[in-house]
Amino acid sequence: MNNGTSALSGQQSRPRTRARLTVLTISLAIAGTLAGNLPAAQAAPGRPPATHHGGGLQCRGEGVDTSAKIRYRTETLIKAPLSTIWKLQTDVERWPSWQKPVTSMKRLDPGPLRRHSRFRWTTPVPATPVSSPTTLVITSTVRQLQHHTCIRWTGPAIGEGLRIDRGVHVWTFTKVKGGVLVRTEETHAGDQIETDVRLATHFLGQGLEAWLRDLKTIAEARNQR
Numbered sequence: 001m002n003n004g005t006s007a008l009s010g011q012q013s014r015p016r017t018r019a020r021l022t023v024l025t026i027s028l029a030i031a032g033t034l035a036g037n038l039p040a041a042q043a044a045p046g047r048p049p050a051t052h053h054g055g056g057l058q059c060r061g062e063g064v065d066t067s068a069k070i071r072y073r074t075e076t077l078i079k080a081p082l083s084t085i086w087k088l089q090t091d092v093e094r095w096p097s098w099q100k101p102v103t104s105m106k107r108l109d110p111g112p113l114r115r116h117s118r119f120r121w122t123t124p125v126p127a128t129p130v131s132s133p134t135t136l137v138i139t140s141t142v143r144q145l146q147h148h149t150c151i152r153w154t155g156p157a158i159g160e161g162l163r164i165d166r167g168v169h170v171w172t173f174t175k176v177k178g179g180v181l182v183r184t185e186e187t188h189a190g191d192q193i194e195t196d197v198r199l200a201t202h203f204l205g206q207g208l209e210a211w212l213r214d215l216k217t218i219a220e221a222r223n224q225r
Contacts, residue, residue: 057170057185059150062143064168068187069197072205076212079179080219086148086173088219092119098218099211103135113151117142125159134160138167149173165190182215184208 056063057073064071078085088098090113095102101123108118118141125134136159144152150172157164169186186208193200 057150057172057183059152059170059172060144060146062152062170064170064185064187065166065189066187068166068168068189069194070188070200070204071185072201072208073183073185074205074208074212075181075183076216077176077179078182078216078219080223082148082173082175082180084222085180085182085215085219088215089171089173090145090151092121095121099214101207101210108139113142113145115142115145125162134162136162140169162192163190164188164193182212184212 056066056071088094092113093105093107095105103122103124105119105121108120109116111117113119118139120137120139122135122137125136136157138155138157140153140155142151142153144150150170152168152170154166154168157167166189167186170184172183174181174183186204188200188204
């Protein structure tokens, strides 16, 4: 892993080592990669590698935090009805049934998901050489939502000794020939997570690519029924 923990040398100080490992742990958790078992993010055939440059995705005129140092964007084509994909993504209480990294989910208000809806979900953080295993708690608030078109939520992610002050996540859904083009972009901000921007971005990217793969897999499987 380039510029990761394997690059640490004995000449570096223990605080520097601890900082890098802490960032790795946070990135693994929030990205949902859990022990680093997922392959490195790769572009799907026929599209360029994901990028975090440019204007960014938007929902009802609002996008990610353009000042955030950690930013990743990607997309995939899903061969399933838009209604199926939208229901899977917005029925957040059922995320644990098709996303293994999501170990619990709770809506904090009743009714259909809409603007100002809040939900709290968890993902485990594995042990590292300098920290004990813990659980990251993510509290998300829907800021913008347009039915069958887009959704944007924000919120912190907090665990014992781990913290992302502000995450912003945008999803867009566009009917195209052959299916639905699903795009997603996310930013993270906070002093702790920004200790190693390149590494944190790498693992954020792995998590978003995995999320899209899971969404594509279950949506297309349901479309075959």
